[in-house]
Amino acid sequence: MSRHDSGGFFVLKGGEMNLIELSKYLQDEKAAEEYLYEKDILKRFTECPYCGSEKIGNISRSRIKCYKCKKEWHKRKGSFLEGRHISAGKFVALLKLYTEELNPVTISKEIGIERKAVLDIIHSIKLIILKDFFEMKIGQKELILFVKDGVISIQDEKLVKGISYMLIEPVRYKEFGNIYSFLLKSKWIGKKTKDLNTINSFLSFVKMKSINYVGISEKYFLEYLFELIIKFNSISMSFYEMLLNMLNFQRVVETTQPRKK
Numbered sequence: 179m180s181r182h183d184s185g186g187f188f189v190l191k192g193g194e195m196n197l198i199e200l201s202k203y204l205q206d207e208k209a210a211e212e213y214l215y216e217k218d219i220l221k222r223f224t225e226c227p228y229c230g231s232e233k234i235g236n237i238s239r240s241r242i243k244c245y246k247c248k249k250e251w252h253k254r255k256g257s258f259l260e261g262r263h264i265s266a267g268k269f270v271a272l273l274k275l276y277t278e279e280l281n282p283v284t285i286s287k288e289i290g291i292e293r294k295a296v297l298d299i300i301h302s303i304k305l306i307i308l309k310d311f312f313e314m315k316i317g318q319k320e321l322i323l324f325v326k327d328g329v330i331s332i333q334d335e336k337l338v339k340g341i342s343y344m345l346i347e348p349v350r351y352k353e354f355g356n357i358y359s360f361l362l363k364s365k366w367i368g369k370k371t372k373d374l375n376t377i378n379s380f381l382s383f384v385k386m387k388s389i390n391y392v393g394i395s396e397k398y399f400l401e402y403l404f405e406l407i408i409k410f411n412s413i414s415m416s417f418y419e420m421l422l423n424m425l426n427f428q429r430v431v432e433t434t435q436p437r438k439k
Contacts, residue, residue, distance in 0.1 A: 200274060203267040204289070210266035220257050220266075221427045227251065258306070258425045262299065264291060269299075273425075276300060277418040279387075304401035306424055307408060321346040323364070323380075325373040329411040330380050332403070342368020344377055348399050356388035357402050383410050 203210040214220045225232045226244035233245045236253075243250045254260045259269060268289045275285045282300060286293040322333050324343035345365045361381060366374060384406055394402055409417055423429070 200271050203270045205267070207265055207267050210270050213270060214266055217422045218426045219422065220254060220259065227255065256431055257427050258302070258430045264295065264299070272296065272299060273421060274418060277421055301401070303421070304405060306430065308401060308404050321348060323377065325376045328376070330376065330407050332407060342370035342373045348396060357394055357399065357406070358385045358388040360399050380410050
């Protein structure tokens, strides 16, 4: 990625959004909110989420009321932004800078919010990815990385005999290092050369990206690994646009609710 500093904000080249567009959303909260509505990250309520009545109305800039059941709710209710104290403009900027792989410290400085808040949002995004794309039992001692229909997949149970896969122990090779250090003790099991070549390509991809994942703990290994798997499988696509789809209001509701057994 090519970028340079311009008045305290990065110019992103080759992405979907440039400096002028980001500045517009940072300076115009109404435009930023409208953008989030257009992307279905925020929901336009047309009926009460409690009783279903259409007799609702805005009682302030941020709150809505049902005149039938008398209940009130925030306009961000049910969305990824519910309960988060960040403006729409800064949230849009954070998403873009995050997908351009700037680190949390830099993002914090560029958009003017605390590093802790940036880390919390990024952590929540990774959990959405995990819940939306993978059904895993967190804390497994061994993971299976394999190739299915030409793409990298992962699961937490042994595959049937005869299928090639990489056995991963989510334990760091050394006391301190990047995400690639977790994969150094992996073992390839099987004979499918084509699949092994794909796995090796993925490992090279992880190694290249590891500069952005220095010092992660075992606790967050899976979150980072899943994100890299998605990026690798969709390398020709826009991760920013994919992220907007992941944070779609309905998908957030579905992935944050307990799965039906």
